[in-house]
Amino acid sequence: MVVTFPHMGTLNIPVKTFLEGIGQEVVLPPPSSKRTIELGVKHSPEFACLPLKINVGNYIEAWEKGADTVVMAGGVGPCRFGYYAQVQREILQDLGCDMEMIVMEPPDCDWKDLKHQYRRLTQRRISTGQLVKTLHLVWKKLNAVDEIEKLSLKYHPYEINRGDTKKAFDQILKWIEEAKHPKEVKEVLTAGKKKINKIERDLQRQPLRIGLVGEIYMLLEPFASLNIQWSLGDLGAEVSKSIYLSDWVKEHLVFNALHLNRSGSLKNLAKPYLNHFVGGHGLETIGHTVKYANGGYDGVIQLMPFTCMPEIVAESILPQVSKEKDIPVLSLVLDEQSGEAGVATRLEAFLDLIARRKAQQEGELVWMSI
Amino acid sequence: MDVYLGIDVGSVSTNVVTLNENNEITHKIYLRTQGRPIPAVQKGLEQILTAAGNHLSVKGVGTTGSGRHLASLVAGADSVKNEITAHAVASSHVVPGVQTVLEIGGQDSKIIIIRNGVAVDFAMNTVCAAGTGSFLDQQASRLDIPIEEFGNLALKSHNAVRIAGRCSVFAESDMIHKQQMGHSLEDIICGLCEALVRNYLNNVGKGKEILGAVTFQGGVAANAGIKAAFEKALGMEVIIPEHFNVMGAVGAALLAKEAVQKKGTTLFKGFEVKDMDYRMKSFECTHCSNQCEVVEMLRNGQSVARWGDRCGKWSTMIS
Numbered sequence: 001m002v003v004t005f006p007h008m009g010t011l012n013i014p015v016k017t018f019l020e021g022i023g024q025e026v027v028l029p030p031p032s033s034k035r036t037i038e039l040g041v042k043h044s045p046e047f048a049c050l051p052l053k054i055n056v057g058n059y060i061e062a063w064e065k066g067a068d069t070v071v072m073a074g075g076v077g078p079c080r081f082g083y084y085a086q087v088q089r090e091i092l093q094d095l096g097c098d099m100e101m102i103v104m105e106p107p108d109c110d111w112k113d114l115k116h117q118y119r120r121l122t123q124r125r126i127s128t129g130q131l132v133k134t135l136h137l138v139w140k141k142l143n144a145v146d147e148i149e150k151l152s153l154k155y156h157p158y159e160i161n162r163g164d165t166k167k168a169f170d171q172i173l174k175w176i177e178e179a180k181h182p183k184e185v186k187e188v189l190t191a192g193k194k195k196i197n198k199i200e201r202d203l204q205r206q207p208l209r210i211g212l213v214g215e216i217y218m219l220l221e222p223f224a225s226l227n228i229q230w231s232l233g234d235l236g237a238e239v240s241k242s243i244y245l246s247d248w249v250k251e252h253l254v255f256n257a258l259h260l261n262r263s264g265s266l267k268n269l270a271k272p273y274l275n276h277f278v279g280g281h282g283l284e285t286i287g288h289t290v291k292y293a294n295g296g297y298d299g300v301i302q303l304m305p306f307t308c309m310p311e312i313v314a315e316s317i318l319p320q321v322s323k324e325k326d327i328p329v330l331s332l333v334l335d336e337q338s339g340e341a342g343v344a345t346r347l348e349a350f351l352d353l354i355a356r357r358k359a360q361q362e363g364e365l366v367w368m369s370i
Numbered sequence: 371m372d373v374y375l376g377i378d379v380g381s382v383s384t385n386v387v388t389l390n391e392n393n394e395i396t397h398k399i400y401l402r403t404q405g406r407p408i409p410a411v412q413k414g415l416e417q418i419l420t421a422a423g424n425h426l427s428v429k430g431v432g433t434t435g436s437g438r439h440l441a442s443l444v445a446g447a448d449s450v451k452n453e454i455t456a457h458a459v460a461s462s463h464v465v466p467g468v469q470t471v472l473e474i475g476g477q478d479s480k481i482i483i484i485r486n487g488v489a490v491d492f493a494m495n496t497v498c499a500a501g502t503g504s505f506l507d508q509q510a511s512r513l514d515i516p517i518e519e520f521g522n523l524a525l526k527s528h529n530a531v532r533i534a535g536r537c538s539v540f541a542e543s544d545m546i547h548k549q550q551m552g553h554s555l556e557d558i559i560c561g562l563c564e565a566l567v568r569n570y571l572n573n574v575g576k577g578k579e580i581l582g583a584v585t586f587q588g589g590v591a592a593n594a595g596i597k598a599a600f601e602k603a604l605g606m607e608v609i610i611p612e613h614f615n616v617m618g619a620v621g622a623a624l625l626a627k628e629a630v631q632k633k634g635t636t637l638f639k640g641f642e643v644k645d646m647d648y649r650m651k652s653f654e655c656t657h658c659s660n661q662c663e664v665v666e667m668l669r670n671g672q673s674v675a676r677w678g679d680r681c682g683k684w685s686t687m688i689s
Binding site for chain 2: 030031032033034035162163227316319322328341342345346348349350352353356357360
């Protein structure tokens with residue numbers, strides 16, 4: 001059995017570590033590229049959302065490299081994601097890609113099935129000790145990766161030579177990927193932080209603070225969002241993302257599974273505008289927007305794939321939040337048709353709008369008086 | 371005469387204006403881009419020079435429009451800004467108190483919400499270009515009516531027919547259907563204008579609070595039929611600024627002035643760039659999975675800029 005799984009930002013680092021830790025042979029799909037999208041779009045339903053299409057492209061490319069089994073997450077609720085794996089299995093079958101599909105449902109809904117799927121995945125018996133060791137390493141890597149990303153995004157707008165931070169980030173990811181023990185992860189994390197701290201920066205700059213909210217795949221996979229998190233930094237904005245993989249894992253694999261309700265505060269923040277689950281991360285999008293507004297952020301950008309239902313619900317509520325909380329919000333709908341120029345124009349215009357608004361509030365807008 | 375130069379390179383037209391120190395337009399040039407942005411910019415500069423008769427001292431240059439970066443490489447710009455900012459700035463300068471800007475250009479349509487003189491919200495057409503200048507152009511030429519008279523015909527209509535305006539291809543089918551049913555051309559064109567305005571307000575203007583004063587700018591504002599349809603749909607007067615078709619360039623010039631006031635000097639390369647030889651080369655980089663399309667600009671045979679790569683390998687080779 002040769003296992004593969006779809007890309008989603010830095011997801012490959014912890015998941016590959018996990019699968020290899022439990023004795024699986026893993027083949028990663030090549031990094032998502034134009035070809036991935038072309039393959040995915042060709043074989044997926046037109047109105048499926050972009051993540052599904054990129055997934056399908058990933059599978060086909062992994063199959064070409066010799067993978068015969070796909071590990072995929074499942075889901076419940078109104079978002080179509082819960083049905084992805086089934087649709088994708090059908091697509092692969094029709095294509096003649098003879099691949100097994102192992103669907104891991106979130107543990108907060110079905111422990112027994114998860115256990116069953118885990119057994120399918122581990123044909124050899126793995127001792128509990130080995131499993132615990134692996135999970136420990138995975139957990140360390142997961143957190144290290146997110147910590148480095150948060151730090152990089154924070155420092156990015158200050159860099160003097162454009163691209164330095166991103167380059168350092170990519171390199172540190174490699175170090176974390178290659179680490180074999182939790183201790184080693186700790187060491188490369190320290191080294192990584194040092195590396196980022198050493199990047200030449202202009203601390204006089206006052207970057208605009210932007211919160212990114214929206215659908216999880218678009219937030220985690222820079223390839224799908226046309227690298228928005230980095231291009232915002234290039235334009236001089238400090239970016240905070242509302243979703244990180246480690247947060248998601250804590251939420252779903254730990255707290256929800258133990259029936260500890262942790263997103264309570266987010267739910268409370270969203271309550272005046274939306275008081276029930278709408279699938280995906282729709283509710284969180286509203287909650288995080290309120291949170292960013294309360295936190296003094298200068299603006300919020302919502303990212304969503306075209307035809308994403310939960311985010312459409314959120315999108316139609318956001319103007320109200322924007323008005324009452326007095327924070328500019330830009331919704332960006334992305335799919336394989338999105339033109340980079342169009343997105344760049346909107347981002348630039350949005351940052352200009354925020355900057356001029358801020359300058360006016362602080363009495364520094366000069367041109368009006370020319 | 372001291373002037374600020376504004377250059378707007380759009381999909382359909384390239385506009386160049388000069389503003390004097392009092393922010394008054396001294397010259398304006400409206401050209402068709404015709405798919406060749408660099409010659410268009412060169413021609414625009416040449417015509418400005420001819421019109422002004424060599425008495426210009428350029429204090430600053432601003433570029434905007436989808437070709438703003440290219441225009442900046444040719445002319446040397448102090449401010450390179452997107453169309454939304456440029457239009458917002460121009461509109462609130464020309465029409466003080468404006469709160470809503472409707473802008474329809476060749477392929478873009480946008481709405482900008484302005485409060486207290488600054489833009490607070492905006493939207494652009496996303497999935498559809500129905501109702502923009504290119505489509506109207508195409509319909510006018512299909513009906514063999516000069517585009518300049520297209521809108522006036524709509525005003526002669528007494529009973530606009532209902533045209534499906536969501537998609538330009540279906541709008542055309544519907545127009546043909548109505549024409550074969552025997553409706554008059556005036557009524558069909560008037561119906562088309564109303565359909566396009568409906569489409570604009572539903573897609574671009576959705577969820578926005580449209581308050582007066584409303585300005586309507588961009589090339590399509592020349593179309594009296596669309597203006598009338600907007601006024602009917604919004605129930606308020608729509609102001610068309612005198613220089614509606616070059617507002618982007620006006621905004622660019624104002625932004626250039628602002629930028630130059632901050633930093634003191636201009637990057638303008640001089641009017642001689644109009645006679646230089648520019649060539650473009652492009653290739654797909656195969657060094658990683660991004661497969662970026664890298665573009666290179668040669669001026670008089672010498673490489674002056676490269677862009678399009680995400681990693682910066684090519685673009686940093688030239689400083």
